[in-house]
Amino acid sequence: MSLQSPSRLLELAGQSLLRSQSLTIFTLDELPREVFPLMFTEAFSMRYYEALKLMVQSWPFLRLPLGSLMKTPHLETLRAVLKGLDTLLGQKVRPRRWKLQVLDLRDVDENFWTIWSGARALSCSPEAVSKRQTVEDCPRTGERQPLKVFIDVCLKDSTLDECLSYLCGWVHYRRGLVHLCCSKVRNYSMPTSSFRNLLERIDLDSIQELEVRRKCSLNQTGKFAPYLSRMSNLHKLFLAFGYDRELYVSGLQQFIPDLDSPFLCLSYPQMLYIRKVSNVKEHLEHLLRCLKNPLRAFIFCHAYLADRDMECLSQYPSLSQLKELHLIHILMWTTNLEPLGALLEKVAATLEILTLKDCHIQDSQLRVLLPALSHCSQLTTFYFGGNDTSTDALKDLLRHTGGLSKLGLELYSAPLESLDHRGHVNWEILAPIRAELMQTLREVRQPKRIFFGPIPCPSCGSWPSEKVDFHLCS
Numbered sequence: 001m002s003l004q005s006p007s008r009l010l011e012l013a014g015q016s017l018l019r020s021q022s023l024t025i026f027t028l029d030e031l032p033r034e035v036f037p038l039m040f041t042e043a044f045s046m047r048y049y050e051a052l053k054l055m056v057q058s059w060p061f062l063r064l065p066l067g068s069l070m071k072t073p074h075l076e077t078l079r080a081v082l083k084g085l086d087t088l089l090g091q092k093v094r095p096r097r098w099k100l101q102v103l104d105l106r107d108v109d110e111n112f113w114t115i116w117s118g119a120r121a122l123s124c125s126p127e128a129v130s131k132r133q134t135v136e137d138c139p140r141t142g143e144r145q146p147l148k149v150f151i152d153v154c155l156k157d158s159t160l161d162e163c164l165s166y167l168c169g170w171v172h173y174r175r176g177l178v179h180l181c182c183s184k185v186r187n188y189s190m191p192t193s194s195f196r197n198l199l200e201r202i203d204l205d206s207i208q209e210l211e212v213r214r215k216c217s218l219n220q221t222g223k224f225a226p227y228l229s230r231m232s233n234l235h236k237l238f239l240a241f242g243y244d245r246e247l248y249v250s251g252l253q254q255f256i257p258d259l260d261s262p263f264l265c266l267s268y269p270q271m272l273y274i275r276k277v278s279n280v281k282e283h284l285e286h287l288l289r290c291l292k293n294p295l296r297a298f299i300f301c302h303a304y305l306a307d308r309d310m311e312c313l314s315q316y317p318s319l320s321q322l323k324e325l326h327l328i329h330i331l332m333w334t335t336n337l338e339p340l341g342a343l344l345e346k347v348a349a350t351l352e353i354l355t356l357k358d359c360h361i362q363d364s365q366l367r368v369l370l371p372a373l374s375h376c377s378q379l380t381t382f383y384f385g386g387n388d389t390s391t392d393a394l395k396d397l398l399r400h401t402g403g404l405s406k407l408g409l410e411l412y413s414a415p416l417e418s419l420d421h422r423g424h425v426n427w428e429i430l431a432p433i434r435a436e437l438m439q440t441l442r443e444v445r446q447p448k449r450i451f452f453g454p455i456p457c458p459s460c461g462s463w464p465s466e467k468v469d470f471h472l473c474s
Helices: 005-019 025-030 035-046 049-057 066-070 075-089 110-115 118-123 126-136 162-172 192-201 221-229 283-289 307-313 338-346 363-373 391-399 427-442
Strands: 102-104 147-155 178-187 209-213 236-240 271-275 297-304 324-331 353-357 381-384 409-412 449-452
Touching (some): 066 110, 147 192
Parallel strands (some): 297 324, 381 409, 409 449
């Protein structure tokens, strides 16, 4: 008898039970656990819904990674599995074999089905299988825990798809018995009222990443904020209320309710990304005030910061330990940048990445930032493209980076002297200026990767890379 025989016999036995439609909860109780994944895969592919329902009731593993088997949601399969769970959830005494604690509807765990398939089961040593069984056979202690159902939510339509709608309805009527867990929530199209209804079904502590990017009028945020305040494990928050070619982005003021603590949702995120915000005056201050823990990254794009808004950046503890600061397409030519210099001084010991891109910073403004910038000893990446600075100002900037030994990637604007009347780079003029700038820089330190001018290079298409030391294109 070949080594493949035991696995093949199990597979054939399972197929025979399925096709004869003689499967019962009693026969499942007598089958070895190794046959369950094989039979479940077969029942799924053949659409044997009654068999799926029965196998869920006797599932001998802690997890059922259904999502990686379905790939795309399938309502009849989901309905069969949930009906099987219904039979058990209300029982005080559950079957001896049933160990299921997590129903995972995400497409994240193909290894389970591969390992327990006939092909891979042969390659697993008896010791490995025994160890896996021992871990999953550990008895649960204490009170019976609710069943956890894991999903990821990406809302591209104004209404729920049929599978998510069915699941949410199922969870709603089984409060206390089932927790719907979702680490990533993205809302691109769903209206606020419907989105709130969805959040009623989700265990808000499970949400780690929240993205809201859509045409919306969030005047009812006062009703929305209580949900956000309960997202205690929120790490990343993305807000984009505006047009990005196709999407309309409304002002931030529509997202902030008229409350003393308007952005309760922002208690614990590690990264805050706000894009295309109009009329940010005063609201940025409210936003930063409500952040309880220091941010790791602050990204602010496509907006205008008045002097008062800029002052906020240096005043709140939430920005005191930044590793990344990105200000992109922020109109600054009339803004007092002394508060930004104060912020750089505050984060000098932690800041690793600094982006000041397309901010139209002028010579006098740049010089205000230089003392603080020279103290950013941990800086590895500095992007200073799209600003209105002269050759002399850039030389002064480079001299102030002499002590930044960790700086590995630098990108600088083409100086004003190299631009024509349309604002385009004259490469014949830029080439000798870049040589001067490089000489100035090498007097204080040896650069690693550095670009002067627009990227990618219009002439050769180059981007900064590990192979680029000094980019010079004629």
